[in-house]
Amino acid sequence: MKNELTRDVERVVLALDVNGERRELLVPVHKTLLEVLREDMLLTGTKHGCELGECGTCTVLIDGKPELSCLLLPIQIEGRAITTVEGLAHGSDLHPLQQAFAELGAAQCGYCTPGILLSARSLLDENLRPTRDEIREALAGNLCRCTGYTKILEAVELAASRMK
């Protein structure tokens, strides 16, 4: 602890609204939202692939819109609604997207899955009848190396059909 105190790190008190729960934290001001979610709030469902805003893996929703948590400072989004993959299900009931991804094998290694689920949720919140090209466009910022994207597209379509 003594070593910690010798470092000149500015800390801020943050009040973050994550998955509908208000949490107050004291964190170094330079930490990204990704780091705060994973390290300070132990919400490790949000993954990282590059920490440079290139792969989409760390996508979360801010007021319902997909954002890259590796490029956000929490202080920028105080008071706004943050949704992570942990906030998708209702209790033990999976979100229709989660259900469809599980049923159709849209998650292989599963590492890109949380980010893709959130990008897809944002799409379906606005448009429950997306064309395949609209889904491709909405998810184009999320890389996946396992699936060839095919089963993901099918799963988003299945979820959309069930949510209508």
Added chain:
Amino acid sequence: MKARPHPAASPPASPASGEARVIGKPLPKVDAATKVTGRAVYADDMLPARTLHCRILRSPHPHARVLSIDTAAAKRIPGVVAVITGADLPVKFGILPVTQDERALEHEKVRYVGDPIAAVAATEEEIAAAACDAIAVEYEVLEPVMSIEAALVQPKDERIQDYGGPNNVHKLVSLEFGDVEAAFAQAAHVREDVFFFQGNTHLPMEQHSAVASYVDGRVTLWSSTQVVHYVHRALAKVLELPMHRIRVIGAAHGGGFGGKTDPFAHEIVVAKLAMLTGRPVKCTLTREEVFYAHRGRHPVLMWVKTGVTADGRIAAMHFRSALDGGAYGSYGVASTFYTGALQTVTYDIPAYKFEGCRVFTNKPPCGPKRGHGTPQPRFALELHLEKIAHDLGIDPVDLKRRNFVKPNSRTVNWLRVTSCGLEECSELVLKASGYRDRQKRPGHGMGFAISSYLSGAGTAIYWNDMPHSEVQIKVDRGGVTAYCGAMDIGQGSDSVLAAIVAEELGLQPSDVRLVTADTDTTPIDLGSYSSRVTFMAGNAALEAARKMRAMLVEAVEAAGRKYEEVPFEEASVLAEARFGTLTSAGSYTPPKIAGPYKGSGVGPSPAYSYSACVVDLDADARTGLVHVNKVWIAHDVGRAINPLLVEGQVEGSVYMGLGEALMEEQVFRKGLHKWPSMLEYKSPTFLDTPEIQTFIVETVDREGPYGAKEAGQGPLLPVPPAVCAAVHDALGVWIDEIPVTPEKVVEALRRKEKGEPARYGPPRFPDIPFPPAIKVEPPPKDLNGRLAHQEGTY
């Protein structure tokens, strides 16, 4: 009353219970819920109390002697708990017994930018990074060797490694099966071509990560690895601890594709730091470090000469490959053999000569990537045959089909082919795509290619007579647990194990608890590489499950009842009362089918998968841009244990093959990776990936579990050559070099316009001092029949 009955022998194609209830059904993966809720715990998600964070100092030079390393300033930084260098970990390791050439930290010489030199454990990652910056290293910079050609000549300063040779040659191979020269002399037409397949990398979404702890004199390592057993062996060697004092656990896995199949420096480093500090230590590579860790696709230059009869039957083939291996051995010796091994598994080649060469260069080491050493020669072979067909005025599809291998045969290099669905696969994609009746329009083309891949390597990485996979099953009070060392890397190996056990016991996969990839609690499985898990762990699971079923059935029948009519819980109570603790075990050892020659260990597999593919694309003559419209792929998987997962493997393979064919390149400038980021290293996005139509062909292999073979690697192989064949169909130019970038297409068209050969590709194959070929007699024609008589197999 403890005698354990052996299960009655029954053909593997059908479950002991008769009608399949689980096998062949498109069931969700057993870990699907944890994956879609974010609850799967990957290595970097772990943060045990008091965890220290590790960063590794890496070489900024591609080739240099390390004169001194001063860690004093780093050690003084508050928050730094330990700093280690190569002097702390001097023992060398490597995945292959013949190339133990790596150190976890190098204190004598660095061989590529990114070679690890020192490591820091600190209370925070930023402190560890700052401490790495404070380590002073004095180098004597050496001239780097950066290409195959440069590696073949006398180095300016010194060789990269002190073994192999001449110069920076790592390995030379020369094998001849049958009388190749005589066969060439008889051929009606002989053609030679040169091809180049650029290197590329796995680009797993998850960066490599490992966490180690040291408690009561025992090391535990959680890692993002495909091969817990081989990491276990490397740790024991370098840490100089007996294996029973080390436990390696595979964390949830964020993508491998072969890239996490070597033991890595950071895995050894965190274990050592945990031992020194008594605290958990974690190291997660940055994305840039992942690009340098690599072990990916070898760049391979290839020369192939084939003689054919007038009607297009192959008479003889001579294949040469030169692999740019990077700085260390890795899997390279095996990779080299693989560039020459599987040509004969798809086409009947009566006389075959293979000369292979791997060189060391001052770049990150290459190793296995999906298809390990075989996509490159497959690309060359398929295009080469395409060109021969054009020479002869024969339809390329017809020429290839005339030469397809037959099921239940031996190749000239002694590989045993059992089930083979090449004909069925080809017919399906040709028909569905309308390839034969395609309408010509400017810039539009279609291409066809085939391939084959192993269902597991027939020989282990280190020589031994033990099984390659083992499964234990425990049943108590109605609960079933299966234990296996197999590592699920997302391909669904856990789901395959659960499906087989569930099928045999009359349950659903979700009824089976799994304990996998933990060297303390699970019996051996060699790992997720060479597409081996379904075949090998699957057969082990099948044996264990049938033994368990036999006990349950005997106990139920002794009670005067029928197994199918008794609830499982009740059956398990009857059996536990009759036999005591209910455990069973099964194991799988591949048949000894390698040929009688040195080097025959690479290539044999208990069964080969087969694929055929048609690519439909538009190529723009003005910009050189290629747009793939659709891919049809048929894959002979033997038997789909879970068709949903098979489709997922096939689609992912096609996607990755398209990335390699069109954009992915691992290339270097002055020792530095040109684009070590996910933005600049181009890989296909949702927008770039076309519709993929998959056909599953089931040939029911006689030795696979329920007839299953492999699905995870083979379907990548036909994609790059099919793309190039389609580009030729569209524009009339040959792109003999992967990836097919717009620049290459435009340049080939420019050459065509100028009346030069309408081709972009390497001009020549270098002069390589191959040794005289080891001459191997082809197997006798009646070999299969004789072996069937002798060994109960053929």
